Amino acid sequence: MFPINMTPQQAAEELLRFNQKLLSGMEVLNSTGPISAGVSSREAVYTDDKITLYRYQPRVEKRHRVPVLVVYALVNRPYMADLQEDRSLIRGLLDEGMDVYLIDWGYPDGSDRYLTLDDYINGYIYRCVQHICEAHDLYRINLLGICQGGTFSICFSALHPDKVRNLVTTVTPVDFQTPDNLLSRWAQTLDVDLLVDTMGNIPGDLLNFTFLSMNPYRLTGQKYLDMVDIMDSPEKLKNFLRMEKWIFDSPDQAGEAFRQFIKDFYQCNGLIKGEVVIGGKRVDLKNITMPVFNVYASLDHLVPPAASKVLKELVGSADYSEFAFKGGHIGIYVSGRAQQEVPPAIANWLKARG
Amino acid sequence: MANDAFSVDWMQGWADLQRKIWNEWSAMAGEHLQTNRSFSAMPGMEGMAQWPMQWLKQVSEGATTAGNSMPWTLPWMQPQASSSPLDEWTRMFGIYTPEASPEKTVMNGMLSAASGFMRMSKEIFDALQRIGESQREGGEWTKHLDRAIQQAKSFFTGQEGAQAALHPMAAWSQPMQMWMDMFKDNPLLSSNLMQTMASAVKPEVWNQESGLEWLRKVLATPGLGLTREKQERMQAAMNELLNYQKAMQEFQTLSNQVNLKALDLLHKRLLERGATNKPIESLKELYVLWVDCCEETNAEFVRSETFQQANSRMVNGMIRVQQYQQGMADEMMSAVGMPTRREMNTSHRQVQELKRRVRNLEDQLKRLQTQDHGAELRSLRDDLERLDVGNLRQELADMKSILEDARPGVTTPPEKASASANKARAAARDKVGATSDTVAKKGE
Numbered sequence: 001m002f003p004i005n006m007t008p009q010q011a012a013e014e015l016l017r018f019n020q021k022l023l024s025g026m027e028v029l030n031s032t033g034p035i036s037a038g039v040s041s042r043e044a045v046y047t048d049d050k051i052t053l054y055r056y057q058p059r060v061e062k063r064h065r066v067p068v069l070v071v072y073a074l075v076n077r078p079y080m081a082d083l084q085e086d087r088s089l090i091r092g093l094l095d096e097g098m099d100v101y102l103i104d105w106g107y108p109d110g111s112d113r114y115l116t117l118d119d120y121i122n123g124y125i126y127r128c129v130q131h132i133c134e135a136h137d138l139y140r141i142n143l144l145g146i147c148q149g150g151t152f153s154i155c156f157s158a159l160h161p162d163k164v165r166n167l168v169t170t171v172t173p174v175d176f177q178t179p180d181n182l183l184s185r186w187a188q189t190l191d192v193d194l195l196v197d198t199m200g201n202i203p204g205d206l207l208n209f210t211f212l213s214m215n216p217y218r219l220t221g222q223k224y225l226d227m228v229d230i231m232d233s234p235e236k237l238k239n240f241l242r243m244e245k246w247i248f249d250s251p252d253q254a255g256e257a258f259r260q261f262i263k264d265f266y267q268c269n270g271l272i273k274g275e276v277v278i279g280g281k282r283v284d285l286k287n288i289t290m291p292v293f294n295v296y297a298s299l300d301h302l303v304p305p306a307a308s309k310v311l312k313e314l315v316g317s318a319d320y321s322e323f324a325f326k327g328g329h330i331g332i333y334v335s336g337r338a339q340q341e342v343p344p345a346i347a348n349w350l351k352a353r354g
Numbered sequence: 355m356a357n358d359a360f361s362v363d364w365m366q367g368w369a370d371l372q373r374k375i376w377n378e379w380s381a382m383a384g385e386h387l388q389t390n391r392s393f394s395a396m397p398g399m400e401g402m403a404q405w406p407m408q409w410l411k412q413v414s415e416g417a418t419t420a421g422n423s424m425p426w427t428l429p430w431m432q433p434q435a436s437s438s439p440l441d442e443w444t445r446m447f448g449i450y451t452p453e454a455s456p457e458k459t460v461m462n463g464m465l466s467a468a469s470g471f472m473r474m475s476k477e478i479f480d481a482l483q484r485i486g487e488s489q490r491e492g493g494e495w496t497k498h499l500d501r502a503i504q505q506a507k508s509f510f511t512g513q514e515g516a517q518a519a520l521h522p523m524a525a526w527s528q529p530m531q532m533w534m535d536m537f538k539d540n541p542l543l544s545s546n547l548m549q550t551m552a553s554a555v556k557p558e559v560w561n562q563e564s565g566l567e568w569l570r571k572v573l574a575t576p577g578l579g580l581t582r583e584k585q586e587r588m589q590a591a592m593n594e595l596l597n598y599q600k601a602m603q604e605f606q607t608l609s610n611q612v613n614l615k616a617l618d619l620l621h622k623r624l625l626e627r628g629a630t631n632k633p634i635e636s637l638k639e640l641y642v643l644w645v646d647c648c649e650e651t652n653a654e655f656v657r658s659e660t661f662q663q664a665n666s667r668m669v670n671g672m673i674r675v676q677q678y679q680q681g682m683a684d685e686m687m688s689a690v691g692m693p694t695r696r697e698m699n700t701s702h703r704q705v706q707e708l709k710r711r712v713r714n715l716e717d718q719l720k721r722l723q724t725q726d727h728g729a730e731l732r733s734l735r736d737d738l739e740r741l742d743v744g745n746l747r748q749e750l751a752d753m754k755s756i757l758e759d760a761r762p763g764v765t766t767p768p769e770k771a772s773a774s775a776n777k778a779r780a781a782a783r784d785k786v787g788a789t790s791d792t793v794a795k796k797g798e
C-alpha cells in the first residue's frame with residue numbers, strides 16, 4: 001500500500017496547527033523571563049583563583065559526620081547536579097543527610113592557560129579537601145566525582161589516599177579506549193599540541209561542536225521541532241530552556257590541562273596502564289585502598305559502561321561496589337527516575353561505611 | 355498537479371488557512387510593535403507589522419504575472435530565498451530577544467528546525483499532489499516515490515554539491531555553520547589578513563585543480579631579499595589555506611554521501627512501511643523517520659576510519675591556518691607597539707610558575723609554623739630519663755673518690771682499707787663501664 005496515509009488537505013492542516021503552536025509558543029518563549037539553574041541554598045566557603053568551594057545548606061537536622069566533596073568535570077557547569085528542585089543530585093544527597101560541598105571551577109580565561117592537571121588535582125582539589133578537613137576537624141573526607149571530575153577524583157585518591165575516606169565515582173571514564181567510545185576515536189587523530197599551541201585555551205564552542213557532531217540531526221533539528229509541542233506549557237518550556245542553558249554554558253578549557261588530559265588519558269590510555277604522572281608522581285590505582293562506589297549509566301554514549309567498570313580490576317581496594325543506572329550520561333542526574341535511585345544509593349553506601 | 359480535480363477543492367481552503375496564519379502573525383507583530391517601543395523605534399522596522407499581508411499581495415501579483423498555477427505556495431517554501439518572509443519573521447523576533455540568552459539560542463534553533471521541516475513538508479506536499487488518489491491504489495506510486503527521493507538526492511550531487519552541506523536537509527547544516535562561525539572572526543585582525551590573501555587570488559584559480567597546482571608551484575618559489583622570511587611565512591600560510599580548503603571540500607563530499615545514503619535508507623523504510631501496512635500518518639512522523647535514517651547512517655559514518663581521517667584533516671588544517679594568522683597578527687601588533695599574543699603567553703606562563711612557587715613556599719611555612727615541637731621535647735626528655743642522671747652523679751662522685759685515693763703522696767695502709775670500701779669502688783667501676791656502653795649505643 002501507499003506508505004503515506006495523508007491527503008494534501010491533512011498535510012496542510014497539520015502545517016497550520018504547527019504554525020499556530022509556533023506562534024503561541026513564541027509568546028510564551030518571550031515571556032519566560034530569566035532562566036535560573038542551581039536551586040539549593042549554598043554558601044561560598046573558600047576561593048582560590050577562579051575556583052569557589054561551596055557548602056550546601058543542610059536540609060535535615062541529623063547529618064552524616066563525614067562531608068562529601070563533589071568534584072565536577074571541567075566541561076560544562078556544575079549546576080547540572082542541582083538543575084531544578086525536582087531534579088537535583090545535590091538536593092537528593094542533602095535530603096539523605098549528607099553534608100555536601102562542591103567545587104565550582106569557574107570560567108578559565110587566558111591567564112589560566114598554563115594551569116596543569118597538577119594544579120587542578122594536587123592544587124585546587126587538595127586545598128579544598130584540606131579546607132573541609134580543617135573545618136570539620138577531620139583527617140579524611142568522602143569524594144564524589146562526576147565524569148571527568150570522577151577521573152580527577154580517582155587520580156587524587158591514588159595520589160593522596162590518606163585524605164579520602166570513601167571514593168564515589170559517577171559516569172567516570174577510566175579506560176579511555178573501549179571500542180564503543182566515539183569521543184576517544186575522534187581524539188586519537190587530533191593534533192592536540194597544535195591545537196593548544198595555537199589556541200591556548202580550548203573554546204567551549206569547539207567542544208559543543210564535537211558533542212553535537214555525535215547526533216547532528218537530532219540535536220540541531222528534531223530537538224527544537226519537538227520543543228514546539230511543549231511550548232504551550234510554561235513550566236515544561238522553562239525546564240527545556242534550563243537544560244539548553246546548561247548544554248551551551250561551556251567554559252573554555254585551560255590549554256595545558258586539556259593537552260595533558262587528551263594525550264595522557266585519551267591518546268595513551270595512561271590511567272589503566274599506570275603511566276599517568278601528575279606533579280612528578282605516578283598515579284598508581286593500586287593506592288586506592290579506601291572503599292569505592294562506582295556508579296555508571298548503562299546507556300551512556302559519552303562514557304560507555306565498559307570505560308567505567310574496568311575500575312574494579314585496577315583499584316587496590318577490597319571494598320568495591322557498583323551501581324548501574326538504566327539511563328544516559330545526563331539522565332543519571334536529571335531524569336525523574338534518577339532522583340529516586342541515585343542519591344539514595346550513594347548516601348546509603350556512604351552511611352554504611354561511616 | 356494543480357489541474358487535478360482532487361486538488362482544486364482544497365486549494366481554496368489551503369489559501370484560506372494560509373491567510374488565517376498571516377492574519378494572526380500580523381496581529382501579533384502589530385501588538386509587539388505597539389508594546390515594544392525600542393523595537394518599533396528601530397530604523398526600518400516601522401512597516402514590519404504589515405509585511406505578511408504585503409507579502410501575500412506580492413505573491414498573488416507575482417503568481418499572476420508569472421503564470422504560476424500554484425499561488426498558494428507557502429512563503430517559507432520559496433527555494434532558498436535570501437530574504438524570504440520567514441527570514442524576516444525570524445529577524446523580527448530575534449531583535450527583541452536578549453542577546454546570548456538561552457531563549458535566543460533556542461529560538462534560532464527552533465526556527466531553523468521549523469524552516470527545515472517546512473521545506474521538507476513542501477517536498478512531501480508536492481509528492482502527494484503528484485500522486486493522485488487513483489494512483490495510490492496501484493503500484494504506480496513507487497515510481498513517484500523513486501522520483502521524489504531522486505529529486506531530494508539532487509541537492510547533494512552535481513553543481514550544488516559543494517553548498518549542500520549547508521542545506522536544511524543536510525546532517526551537518528547547523529554544526530557546519532557553527533564550525534565556520536567559530537573561526538570566521540577569530541582573531542579579528544588576522545582573519546581579515548587571510549581573507550585579503552585569499553581574495554588576491556582569482557576565483558578561477560581556487561576552483562580548478564590545474565589552478566591550484568599552479569598556485570602551489572608559485573608558493574614553492576624561494577623568497578629573496580630583505581623580506582625573505584616574511585615571504586616564506588606568507589607562502590607557508592597560503593599553502594596551509596589550500597590544504598584546509600581541500601580538507602573542507604573532502605569533508606563536505608563525505609557528508610553529502612551520508613545524506614544520500616540516508617535518503618536511500620528512507621526510501622527503503624517507506625517501502626517497508628507500505629509492505630507491512632503501517633503507513634505514515636503525519637508530516638511529523640515522516641520527519642522523525644527521516645531523522646532516524648540520517649542518524650543511523652551518520653552513526654556508521656562517524657565511527658569509520660574515513661570520517662576520523664577527514665575530520666582530523668579539517669580540524670587540524672583549520673588550526674594550522676589559524677596558527678599562521680596569529681603569527682601575522684603578532685607582527686602587526688608588535689609594529690604598532692601593542693602586546694603580542696606570544697608576549698602575553700610568556701607572561702601568563704611566568705605568572706603561573708611564580709604562583710606555584712609562592713604556594714610551595716606558603717605550604718612549607720605553614721608546616722613549619724604548625725609543627726609539634728612538644729613531641730620533640732618529650733622525646734628528648736625520655737632520652738635523658740633513660741640516661742639515669744641521678745645514678746650518673748653518684749657514679750661520678752664514686753669515681754672522684756677513687757681518684758682521690760689514688761692521688762700520689764697520699765698513702766693509705768692496705769690494712770686500713772675496709773673491705774666494704776673496696777667492694778663499693780669495684781661496683782662503681784663496673785657501673786661506669788656499663789653506662790659508657792649504653793651511651794655509645796645511643797650514639798650509633
